[in-house]
Amino acid sequence: MKTNVNLFWILTVFFAALCAVYVVWALLDTGYVEWVGAVGLGLCAVLSAFIAFYLRLVHRNQGGELAEDRLDAAIDDGDAEQGFFPPWSWxxxxxxxxxxxxxxxxxxxxxxxxxxxxxxxxxxxxxxxxxxxxxxxx
Missing domain, CATH: 1.10.287 (Helix Hairpins)
Incomplete structure (x- = not known):
């Protein structure tokens, strides 16, 4: 899970840099900011940061490394309670x-x-x- 967190932080930096390049390029080319692309790329950076922050909190609250992340883990190590699901509900x-x-x-x-x-x-x-x-x- 730590790899996923790092990948999303890298995506955050990438989208933020891409947004800055997009805005500067638009200003140099046309003289004004093209807001649809700038806001879209900015929101991609923000949403990547949200996902990275959430995954980091989940990773920390689960007590560190998961069984899926360890190379020496057996199949039964990851077989735990996954949550509560009601048996039936209309x-x-x-x-x-x-x-x-x-x-x-x-x-x-x-x-x-x-x-x-x-x-x-x-x-x-x-x-x-x-x-x-x-x-x-x-």
Whole structure:
């Protein structure tokens, strides 16, 4: 993972330098900054820095080297708990349907979004509180 962090920092420096060259070249050639390319390259640098920073935090919080990064690691060393996943849930389907209706309303007519809001709220509340009722109630 440390290699990934270093690669993204290198990409950050590359995109920042490329953005500076792009802006200077545009100023010398036309006399004004072409903002679409400058902002696009600048955001590439910023987003690469975000990813590098996030990966560095994850690497530090996991306690150093992962099993995938060590050359002497066995296959079973990387077989650990990967996270918690609910066994089944219909709430994401309801939330996705509400998002589909909302995007349909944004593309056709804005009043359709009003029909999506109650379904979205229902989906969010149901998903958050699904472990307080039914089979998985605590």
């Amino acid at each position: 709430w994401p389907v309801i939330l996705a349907g509400a998002a589909a209706i909302a995007f349909l309303g944004l593309s056709i007519s804005f009043w359709i979004v009003a029909y999506a809001v109650p379904f979205a709220l229902l989906g969010i509340v149901g998903w958050v509180y699904e472990y307080y009722r039914g089979n998985f109630g605590r």
